Amino acid sequence: MMLLALLACAPETTGPANAFVAAEAQTGVPMEILLAIAKVETGVQAVEGAEEFPGQDVSYGVMGLRASRLETASKLSGYDVETIKRSSDANVMAAATLLAAWADAAAIDTNNLSAWAPMVADYSGIDEQEGRREYVWYEVYGALAKGVDVEGYRSDARSDTPDYPPPARTSSRTGDGSTVWTPSPNYNSRSGAGVDYVIIHACEGSYSGCWSWLANSSSGVSSHYVVNTDGSEVRQLVDEDSRAWHISASYDCKYNSSKECGINGTSMNTISVGIEHAGYTSQTSWDAGLIARSAEIACGVTQRHGVPIDSYHLVGHGQLQPWNRSDPGTGWPWTSYLDQVRTACGSSGSSGSSGSSGSSGSSGSSGSSGSSGSSGSSGSSGTSVTASSFVIDSNNSANDTSAYYIDVSDEWWSSTSASGYYNTGYWVAPTESVSDPASFYFNTDTSRCYNVEAWWTSGSDRPPSVTFVGWDQNDAEVGRATVNQQTGGKQWNKLGSWTFPAGWNRVMLSRWTTSGYYTIADAVRLTPC
Known part of the structure; x- marks a missing residue:
């Protein structure tokens, strides 16, 4: 009854972090527990499961909700099954209602993160005891120990010891000795x-x-x-x-x-x-x-x-x-x-x-981006970009940094919280009145016109007005475009046809706009006009 009363006053939520904030407020399940489960289950990505092993449940959404639990979660949360599958807000809330119902039945102290361990084990859907124990200790509570971040929120590292039997470890074997x-x-x-x-x-x-x-x-x-x-x-x-x-x-x-x-x-x-x-x-x-x-x-x-x-x-x-x-x-x-x-x-x-080789995706290396490459100064030398189309990714492991790379300050952080990003993730930073752009640098061997496009993940917490500016190596502006990152996600969006001189140039994404949003620096594609 308490859970249903909380859900009755549930506000509308938007944005990756807000879904977890709202679920905690309405169900009493600690946000840290929800975030850690999402990190372990899906990497906080909205997924649509497929069968890999016969007899094993498929999963849905950022919480990896098992198909066999969707009907129960629907009854508890008030969301229909299809909405739970497709909406991150509904998916997080539905998972939270399941956990809260189990916690109510077990009469645990919901403010004690350690006490949630048996619920976490049940959520895993794992039958084998050693697997359940490792899921609890090494995965979910391991994620708690490291801290989990989504846009707009970063959970602090925790050292809570789960109230659950610890796992046993066995020795290495043949083949790769470190396994x-x-x-x-x-x-x-x-x-x-x-x-x-x-x-x-x-x-x-x-x-x-x-x-x-x-x-x-x-x-x-x-x-x-x-x-x-x-x-x-x-x-x-x-x-x-x-x-x-x-x-x-x-x-x-x-x-x-x-x-x-x-x-x-x-x-x-x-x-x-x-x-x-x-x-x-x-x-x-x-x-x-x-x-x-x-x-x-x-x-x-x-x-x-x-x-x-x-x-x-x-x-x-x-x-x-x-x-x-x-x-x-x-x-x-x-x-x-x-x-x-x-x-x-x-x-x-x-x-x-x-x-x-199978279903091939983008060719870059996975993981969060990093600032690398030369400083982008006019004196830099490097491999000139040819007349071919190329993408400057948010992940420098996917870039030929002698020819093109991204550079961001420590105020930006890498994320994979919202689905639809290019390659391996994106950089995110709050909007504010500060000169701190994400800069996509590239070196061209001759003056050339490029069709410039940008990729981002959209959402209601994105800025409705944010500006990309093209600069040459002498800091002369060659073009600009103001875009709405609340729309146009999961696709290339044309910024303009800009002519850059020979040398190191850059496309800069400013976060100097109305505060209260999150600017997304994902990828820029340049194709000769």
């Missing part, structure tokens, strides 16, 4: 076959939920490795010399650019190593740490088994089983990933025809 060994019974012999492929998967859920399901004998599935959301831990479940059960397809060269057609009909499980990744096919980006750690694991597999590092032998699950799978999804940065595998193996060079 946590948790043996799965779901494997058999390769019958003398070698490893020729590495298959990239998305778990469609949390790390602990993923590995514990794969280690469960009743699931009938497995994988060799599972990488957690930030790459700080990898689980190994099956020895590489054994056959894990991670893909329900036989090789068909028509799905792999007509390569190696002589092995058509061979079970892919027999000739591959599978790497699962905590996350979702529908997410728009992957953490830099996850990508880097996965690349190290993949490098080790290729070295131990002589697998070529190219887009025909490191492939996505959905590429070889396209009739019912599409993971790892369009957000997986294939070009960068293959390059990072090469780098981990001590080689360099481009990754070749990366577009053939």
Whole structure:
């Protein structure tokens, strides 16, 4: 009754942080608990789950709400099921009402974050006890210990000890020695076959939920490795010399650019190593740490088994089983990933025809952006941008910083809170009367007209009027455009056709406008006129 009374006076909310603030105010579930669960489940991204493992629930929204709980959450929150799936505000509120109902039944002290641990365990949906314990201790309360941020709010790091039995750890095993060994019974012999492929998967859920399901004998599935959301831990479940059960397809060269057609009909499980990744096919980006750690694991597999590092032998699950799978999804940065595998193996060079590796997304490396490159002064030298179209990403790992890069001050922070961003995330800063722009620098070899476009995530907490300005290396203005970032999200928006002279130039995004909003610096694309 208390919960329903709180919900009856629920205000309308907008913006990533406000959804969590409102849910706490209306249900009594601490915002820190909600944020930590969202961080673990989806990286605070609005996802639409897909089946990766038969018999496992799909998830929806920033809270990763399981499909089997949607009806109950709908009754508790008053939102219909489809709204809970699609609206972040409704999704957070629905999850909070579930947690609050469980807390009411358990009669816990709701102000004590430690006391929420059994509710967190239940929320995980994990049946296996060790998986539940690790989800609570190492994932959700681990996120609390680090602090979680969304636009407009940053939770402080907490040291709350969960009121829940602690997990046990086991030793490392063969293959990659830095992994946590948790043996799965779901494997058999390769019958003398070698490893020729590495298959990239998305778990469609949390790390602990993923590995514990794969280690469960009743699931009938497995994988060799599972990488957690930030790459700080990898689980190994099956020895590489054994056959894990991670893909329900036989090789068909028509799905792999007509390569190696002589092995058509061979079970892919027999000739591959599978790497699962905590996350979702529908997410728009992957953490830099996850990508880097996965690349190290993949490098080790290729070295131990002589697998070529190219887009025909490191492939996505959905590429070889396209009739019912599409993971790892369009957000997986294939070009960068293959390059990072090469780098981990001590080689360099481009990754070749990366577009053939499953559902290819943007080519940049994942993770938050960083300021790098030269200062952008007129005396700088560097590789001149050619006449080709190019994108200056918010993530300098995806930029050729000798030719183009982004530069922001410490007042900007990286975020993936709102969906629809380009590549791996974006920079965000509050609007205020201050000269502190995000600057997209680039070097061109000759005077050239460019069609200049910008990408951002839209929302009601974005500025209705914010200005992009084009400057040359002598700080002479070459063009400007004022845009409304409350609309036009998830797409390229033309700013104008501006002519830049030879040398280092920049497109500057100012946050000097009416206060109370958040300016988004995501990506700028320049295409010769």
